[in-house]
Amino acid sequence: MLVKLAWRNLWRQKRRTILTASALALALILSLVMRCIQEGSYSANIENIARLSTGLIQLQHPEFKDSQSIDDLLSADPEFIDFARELSTVETILPRIESFALAASGDKSKGILVFGIDPLPEDIYSSLSKKVISGSYFSERQNKGDKPQVLIAEGLARQLGLQPGDELVLYGQGYRGQTAAGLFTIQGILHFPMPQLNNQLVYMSLQSAQYLYSTGDLVTSWVLHTDSLADVEQAASALKQYYQQGVNVRDWLDLSPDLAQQILMDRTSGLILMYLLYGIVGFGLFATLLMMTLERQREFAVMLATGLLRSKLLKLICIESAFIGLLGIIIGLLIAFPILIWLLFNPITLTGETAQLMLEMGYDPIIPVLLDPQLFINQIVVVLGLLVLCLIYPLLRLYKIDLVSALKGGAHAA
Amino acid sequence: MSIKLEQLCKTYNVDTDFPVHAVNHLDLEIKQGEFVAVMGPSGSGKTTLLNMLGGIDTPTSGKVLIDDNNILELHDKQLIAFRRDNIGFIFQDYSLLPVLTALENVEFVMQLQGHSEEECRKRATDLLIRVGLAEHLHKRPAKLSGGQQQRVAVARALAPSPKFVMADEPTANLDAKSTAELLDIMQQLNEQEGTTFIFSTHDPRVISRAKRVIVFEDGLKKEDTIQAESP
Ligand SMILES: Nc1ncnc2c1ncn2[C@@H]1O[C@H](COP(=O)(O)OP(=O)(O)OP(=O)(O)O)[C@@H](O)[C@H]1O
Ligand SMILES: [Mg+2]
Numbered sequence: 001m002l003v004k005l006a007w008r009n010l011w012r013q014k015r016r017t018i019l020t021a022s023a024l025a026l027a028l029i030l031s032l033v034m035r036c037i038q039e040g041s042y043s044a045n046i047e048n049i050a051r052l053s054t055g056l057i058q059l060q061h062p063e064f065k066d067s068q069s070i071d072d073l074l075s076a077d078p079e080f081i082d083f084a085r086e087l088s089t090v091e092t093i094l095p096r097i098e099s100f101a102l103a104a105s106g107d108k109s110k111g112i113l114v115f116g117i118d119p120l121p122e123d124i125y126s127s128l129s130k131k132v133i134s135g136s137y138f139s140e141r142q143n144k145g146d147k148p149q150v151l152i153a154e155g156l157a158r159q160l161g162l163q164p165g166d167e168l169v170l171y172g173q174g175y176r177g178q179t180a181a182g183l184f185t186i187q188g189i190l191h192f193p194m195p196q197l198n199n200q201l202v203y204m205s206l207q208s209a210q211y212l213y214s215t216g217d218l219v220t221s222w223v224l225h226t227d228s229l230a231d232v233e234q235a236a237s238a239l240k241q242y243y244q245q246g247v248n249v250r251d252w253l254d255l256s257p258d259l260a261q262q263i264l265m266d267r268t269s270g271l272i273l274m275y276l277l278y279g280i281v282g283f284g285l286f287a288t289l290l291m292m293t294l295e296r297q298r299e300f301a302v303m304l305a306t307g308l309l310r311s312k313l314l315k316l317i318c319i320e321s322a323f324i325g326l327l328g329i330i331i332g333l334l335i336a337f338p339i340l341i342w343l344l345f346n347p348i349t350l351t352g353e354t355a356q357l358m359l360e361m362g363y364d365p366i367i368p369v370l371l372d373p374q375l376f377i378n379q380i381v382v383v384l385g386l387l388v389l390c391l392i393y394p395l396l397r398l399y400k401i402d403l404v405s406a407l408k409g410g411a412h413a414a
Numbered sequence: 415m416s417i418k419l420e421q422l423c424k425t426y427n428v429d430t431d432f433p434v435h436a437v438n439h440l441d442l443e444i445k446q447g448e449f450v451a452v453m454g455p456s457g458s459g460k461t462t463l464l465n466m467l468g469g470i471d472t473p474t475s476g477k478v479l480i481d482d483n484n485i486l487e488l489h490d491k492q493l494i495a496f497r498r499d500n501i502g503f504i505f506q507d508y509s510l511l512p513v514l515t516a517l518e519n520v521e522f523v524m525q526l527q528g529h530s531e532e533e534c535r536k537r538a539t540d541l542l543i544r545v546g547l548a549e550h551l552h553k554r555p556a557k558l559s560g561g562q563q564q565r566v567a568v569a570r571a572l573a574p575s576p577k578f579v580m581a582d583e584p585t586a587n588l589d590a591k592s593t594a595e596l597l598d599i600m601q602q603l604n605e606q607e608g609t610t611f612i613f614s615t616h617d618p619r620v621i622s623r624a625k626r627v628i629v630f631e632d633g634l635k636k637e638d639t640i641q642a643e644s645p
Contacts, residue, residue: 305468307497403470
């Protein structure tokens with residue numbers, strides 16, 4: 001009966017109820033779409049940067065993070081990495097050697113970053129071959145006696161005055177203090193949109209790097225990628241559990257702290273905007289709920305006089321408010337869902353410089369949406385929380401309602 | 415069952431220089447089955463008296479004894495339960511819940527007592543038929559005339575089988591015909607079920623039908639007379 005009563009009471013002020021619910025719905029739609037786009041673009045960013053350089057998870061020697069030393073290495077044994085391979089959510093596993101060297105050609109030299117990679121799987125993972133602007137990607141077969149091949153970044157090539165086919169000397173420090181030195185042939189030139197990469201990257205095959213640095217069958221890192229971003233946490237903790245102290249398991253947050261920071265700040269400003277929006281709508285909701293209780297003082301007094309318990313009366317108002325909230329949520333979701341589905345299949349396309357930059361990196365210049373149930377649940381929780389917040393004062397007044405003066409019909413009886 | 419008032423006082427503005435004694439040291443006893451009219455000029459304290467009789471208002475001093483139990487000693491929850499089971503209210507402006515039909519309005523107060531749905535349905539229907547609203551069971555108050563609404567209110571007041579019904583100027587908004595009809599119904603219920611009616615009024619037509627008339631002035635009982643049965 002209370003529910004029936006509440007439902008009918010809702011429609012006594014049709015326009016007000018619909019208006020309030022619509023305001024809630026609008027706030028929910030705007031926030032939800034904004035959040036889905038935000039989280040979608042973060043995911044895309046993280047995914048892109050992971051593929052471009054760090055991967056989503058890396059396994060490293062415990063000291064490597066701080067030392068960046070070629071002495072702090074991990075095994076490249078298949079057995080060593082078997083556990084990671086067995087994890088169902090881990091989709092890609094790549095061995096790498098990352099270290100420093102001095103590149104010299106003629107009388108010019110420059111400090112560079114060496115990436116020793118497995119050419120085929122690495123290309124599948126990061127589309128490295130698409131970044132070749134002259135020359136070609138690593139050739140699959142090399143004749144014996146040929147000098148090992150390298151791909152060098154465009155900026156570096158310019159500074160050293162190099163072209164495909166030219167030779168390049170690399171010097172550095174190898175494993176356990178050995179001297180690293182080697183002569184390489186430039187197979188191709190790579191273009192990276194980011195200057196810090198474009199000016200110092202040199203790629204070679206893993207074997208060449210292991211030979212150059214005399215690491216034998218060791219690597220500096222294992223680069224892992226999971227099916228989705230959401231799997232990272234679980235995979236990382238499983239890896240930590242398994243490898244214990246022997247391996248430092250680093251997730252993307254640890255690998256790209258700048259990106260993590262940037263996302264955090266952007267997300268925070270998005271959330272502030274969202275709460276501001278809900279704050280404004282909250283005032284409307286509060287006014288409605290307050291009116292709903294104040295204008296019916298006499299009616300409530302009559303109900304109390306005829307035997308309704310105060311607690312039941314409060315319950316009635318809670319149910320009425322919950323109906324408004326639910327109405328807002330339902331309208332909001334009914335409208336937001338098709339919009340999000342549409343955006344999922346027709347993502348917002350970027351134009352201008354950003355788009356150009358993304359195209360150069362080999363990505364579609366789009367802002368994808370992320371349809372994470374958690375985002376939906378969060379919005380619903382916020383709406384319900386808002387409802388509870390707005391209800392406190394009206395309920396308090398109702399609880400203290402004075403029967404006699406309320407019966408006299410004063411709207412200000414409480 | 416009887417209601418007894420002992421030295422009942424209700425004083426407003428106690429701490430000021432001009433306290434208002436809405437009810438002033440009143441002794442009164444009303445027995446079950448009575449049909450009492452409280453009359454008096456505006457501001458004489460009728461509403462205040464009825465509210466205290468019904469346990470809605472709390473007196474400044476004195477006792478409200480129901481079968482020798484002082485209802486002022488009940489907790490809020492007990493008092494609501496007591497009111498719900500023993501006292502019915504009829505208001506000048508009918509005060510029906512606008513979103514419920516006549517039938518639902520009557521059922522609602524019975525459900526508060528915890529009766530089953532069928533019980534409520536049956537008794538509510540019976541009562542509404544008795545007050546002559548057989549054809550209007552499913553109409554909402556807005557679709558009923560004032561007289562019809564007040565009859566629904568009577569049915570609602572009687573639905574929980576109360577011992578006492580307090581009616582504060584129940585006929586003030588009604589025309590002569592509706593007033594007569596309403597009084598017929600109340601009188602019938604009083605005679606057949608022994609329900610005690612206590613109503614305040616200015617209306618001479620109502621007073622002429624009452625069995626007992628209490629004249630009230632400035633919070634004081636001026637007269638208390640038993641009238642001969644009207645033919
Ligand atoms: N909340 C209050 N504060 C101060 N004085 C009050 C209050 N309520 C009632 N009074 C005073 O108490 C007295 C009795 O009021 P009450 O409403 O009982 O009169 P009444 O006989 O019902 O009048 P009416 O016939 O106009 O309904 C009046 O003098 C009124 O001014
Ligand atoms: Mg009055």
